[in-house]
Amino acid sequence: MLDDRDRKILAALQEDAGLSVADLAEQVALSLSACSRRIQKLEDAGYVARRIAVLDxxxxxxxxxxxxxxxxxxxxxxxxxxxxxxxxxxxxxxxxxxxxxxxxxxxxxxxxxxxxxxxxxxxxxxxxxxxxxxxxxxxxxxxxxxxxxxxxxx
Known part of the structure; x- marks a missing residue:
């Protein structure tokens, strides 16, 4: 089950998949390690299909x-x-x-x-x-x- 922080992480990753874990953790008010664990959990659960670069x-x-x-x-x-x-x-x-x-x-x-x-x-x-x-x-x-x-x- 996703909570609001998970949704905020997913929304932020959609905007910029290259965002550092430190910057992302600051945006969603989590420690670096907690944010990293959540990102890994979201990827393992299939919420993040892939990370790409969008070209101009x-x-x-x-x-x-x-x-x-x-x-x-x-x-x-x-x-x-x-x-x-x-x-x-x-x-x-x-x-x-x-x-x-x-x-x-x-x-x-x-x-x-x-x-x-x-x-x-x-x-x-x-x-x-x-x-x-x-x-x-x-x-x-x-x-x-x-x-x-x-x-x-x-």
């Missing part, structure tokens, strides 16, 4: 975001596994979700420029049969992040 997309040369909505007539396990493998091999596809509703999947792509979408589109359709692909270009990011709410964890 502009500096990395991929400032453009395109969302591709995909329809397929195929829903077999074999087709889905092939689709998973194909999109896993295309680094510009950074997220993929299976959907309810009119479209079957949505893909989030990060690209150097809009015109590069055609390169990725061709890679995708050469390797897996799709019924329809419709793309939308993000004009502005209003909210972005990797953090999840910590108040629902038990």
């Amino acid at each position: 997309r502009g500096r990395m040369g991929v400032p453009t975001t395109v969302y591709a909505l995909v329809k397929t007539v195929h829903h077999s396990d074999d087709w889905i596994e092939l689709f998973r493998k194909v999109i896993a091999d295309i680094p510009e596809i950074v997220e993929a979700h299976r959907l309810t509703g009119h479209y079957d999947y949505i893909l989030k792509l990060v690209l150097p420029r809009v015109e590069h979408y055609d390169v990725i589109y061709k890679q995708l359709v050469r390797k897996v049969e799709l019924f329809d692909v419709s793309a939308s270009i993000s004009m502005e990011t209003l909210k972005a992040g990797l953090s999840v709410p910590v108040n629902y964890a038990e």
Whole structure:
């Protein structure tokens, strides 16, 4: 069972996974050793899936975001596994979700420029049969992040 300090630790780690244990302990009003034990407990329990560095997309040369909505007539396990493998091999596809509703999947792509979408589109359709692909270009990011709410964890 998580308490408020555990939630504060998780929230702080989401903001900056490189935060020193000493700084984190000070933020949550714990001793260094108590904070370290709690972090280890949270990691061992699976609350922390991994620690990563979030790179600046502009500096990395991929400032453009395109969302591709995909329809397929195929829903077999074999087709889905092939689709998973194909999109896993295309680094510009950074997220993929299976959907309810009119479209079957949505893909989030990060690209150097809009015109590069055609390169990725061709890679995708050469390797897996799709019924329809419709793309939308993000004009502005209003909210972005990797953090999840910590108040629902038990």
